[in-house]
Amino acid sequence: MHSPGILILSAPSGAGKTSLSQALVKARGDAGLTVSHTTRPRRPGETDGRDYHFVDHDRFVQMVRDGLFVEYAEVFGNFYGTSLATIRSLADAGKHALLEIDWQGARKVRQKYPGARSVFIMPPSRDILEQRLRDRGQDSDAVIEKRMREADSEMSHRHEYDRVIVNDDFERALGDLNDMLEGLGHPGRDT
Template identity: 55%
Template structure:
């Protein structure tokens, strides 16, 4: 049985990475797709775990070969999701999370009509900016650019299927988990999974 593909997007600082990591950590049958990127690793990040860190030349070659399910350039760095890696996980019956931006989400929807889009919102602009500062990873110029770009990112929320406000982390995680569980109970999924039971009940 094929797994389901979920897209999780949000403006930088909304907390999507923390939510997705907590979701994956609590469920053995959910996998986070590891993207390729041309940006340098941040402190504590590991190649193959957080991202596949590659050069601009390697990334361009992969893009030219059609290896990416989606790819985009964000903050002067390129990101891409390997089609083969995602398909291999789905074929194992695992649910796959793509943590990408709205540009990538549009590309994925063109290839996976049954994908489920989830958008994460911060509770306010002030909270978003404070979270960016608390990370201690960006200078003032980068923080201000991320705040400007956040408005454009947020404007695409209408392109997604679900909307979660990440104010209280535990509540937001519960809502994210509920969406995954609900998708697994969809008729198309359960019809295949429970085919033997349905056949018996209708015999």
């Protein structure tokens, strides 16, 4: 069994976490994004197994009972979880596992994998975060207000992370993430 190198990435919606993690994976051959399970409906353009593993509520609950998740949480009325198997498969392939999860999930992962490193990605300001959410054009004003309240809660936990990166310059933030990944050493090494 290989010991996984894990980098946890958390951020409020709209801070650039997904764009940064995708760019990091594209730039490196030794990192991969975990694909979470979720009960939320699939959005147009999403692919099962690539964006998420889409499962119904009963299947998700059974997976929880079977102990198949390293972490899971309910977010905006839907369940999300990272399976132990997705982390193991990346480690067995010689890759670091990048987990895009919230602060609650980050706590659980650090308990299970004490060597995991964690980064909280901050927007340049609250106003810029709100503008980014509005510019997406996919949420109503009520949903954006709810996301902003959740962002305030999420950002209040940034002190729990190994590092906080302000995403005001994409290339610099990407370089900082790359440095964090370098600090994990060689992925998949036995320990």
